[in-house]
Amino acid sequence: MAKSEQRVALVTGAAQGIGAAIAAELAAEGLKVVVADINGDGAQAVADRIGGVAKTLDVSSPEQVSTVVGEIVDELGRIDVLVNNAALVPLTPWAEISFEEWRRVMSVNVDGVYLVTHAVTAVMGEAGYGRIVNIASNTFVAGTPNCAHYVATKGASIGLVRALAGELGPLGITINAVAPGIIASEGVLSSAHQHGFDYVVPMQAINRRGVPSDVAPAVAFLASEKAEWITGQTLVVDAGHTRN
Numbered sequence: 027m028a029k030s031e032q033r034v035a036l037v038t039g040a041a042q043g044i045g046a047a048i049a050a051e052l053a054a055e056g057l058k059v060v061v062a063d064i065n066g067d068g069a070q071a072v073a074d075r076i077g078g079v080a081k082t083l084d085v086s087s088p089e090q091v092s093t094v095v096g097e098i099v100d101e102l103g104r105i106d107v108l109v110n111n112a113a114l115v116p117l118t119p120w121a122e123i124s125f126e127e128w129r130r131v132m133s134v135n136v137d138g139v140y141l142v143t144h145a146v147t148a149v150m151g152e153a154g155y156g157r158i159v160n161i162a163s164n165t166f167v168a169g170t171p172n173c174a175h176y177v178a179t180k181g182a183s184i185g186l187v188r189a190l191a192g193e194l195g196p197l198g199i200t201i202n203a204v205a206p207g208i209i210a211s212e213g214v215l216s217s218a219h220q221h222g223f224d225y226v227v228p229m230q231a232i233n234r235r236g237v238p239s240d241v242a243p244a245v246a247f248l249a250s251e252k253a254e255w256i257t258g259q260t261l262v263v264d265a266g267h268t269r270n
């Protein structure tokens with residue numbers, strides 16, 4: 027198929043929550059958005075809503091990542107923007123984190139970022155242009171308890187941003203992280219994380235619950251052509267809960 031005239035964005039984990047809000051924001055800015063998620067039906071529903079393309083994708087599977095990135099290149103001819111948003115968001119005290127759970131969280135939150143970024147930077151490098159945004163978390167700043175594996179994966183995500191900025195800059199690719207505070211996504215609202223609002227909201231400078239659309243504009247800015255002078259950075263988007 028001919029190369030898409032619209033810029034193309036791949037957003038992982040975009041069937042719900044923050045990823046779906048980012049996908050909608052990028053579509054509203056005129057991008058063709060590939061809504062990729064392990065939940066294929068959910069991805070299709072979001073894609074239908076925003077005029078995007080749905081892909082069923084488990085980011086921790088090397089085979090699936092290779093296939094889906096190949097399909098996007100065949101079908102749309104380009105990938106201008108990658109948002110690494112897919113993640114497991116567990117809440118488990120340290121003593122109860124089994125090695126199996128540790129490995130599962132690492133495989134989605136760290137291996138998944140490696141696999142998708144590695145495949146997509148090959149495409150962006152050939153084009154000489156790219157914008158990558160990793161969705162990290164302010165738990166890495168706050169050192170939030172009861173999710174040590176999760177916090178460690180978000181540190182890895184930020185570490186990758188810092189390390190890759192120098193290697194990708196000469197290829198015309200920027201890479202940054204957005205670190206949200208607690209956000210009322212489907213994942214948070216359906217888990218014990220929902221109780222976190224009770225003590226976090228009073229610590230925020232803006233005293234209301236964050237929602238997915240509070241995060242999306244920061245991601246869209248870093249994904250835009252205007253942000254070409256910003257790379258290797260982490261933007262904390264948490265209503266002033268943490269201040270670094």
Ligand SMILES: NC(=O)c1ccc[n+]([C@@H]2O[C@H](COP(=O)([O-])OP(=O)(O)OC[C@H]3O[C@@H](n4cnc5c(N)ncnc54)[C@H](O)[C@@H]3O)[C@@H](O)[C@H]2O)c1
Pocket residue numbers: 038039040041042043044045062063064065068083084085086110111112113114115134138161162163164205206207208209210211212213214
């Ligand atoms: N909600 C918060 O409070 C909060 C705060 C800071 C950072 N974050 C980060 O924001 C991102 C989105 O969080 P959310 O709260 O919207 O999550 P969520 O649980 O509501 O949605 C996560 C999405 O990722 C998908 N997913 C899970 N495993 C996958 C896999 N292996 N491959 C592909 N897709 C997969 C799920 O199907 C789901 O659609 C995550 O990176 C999370 O760590 C969230």
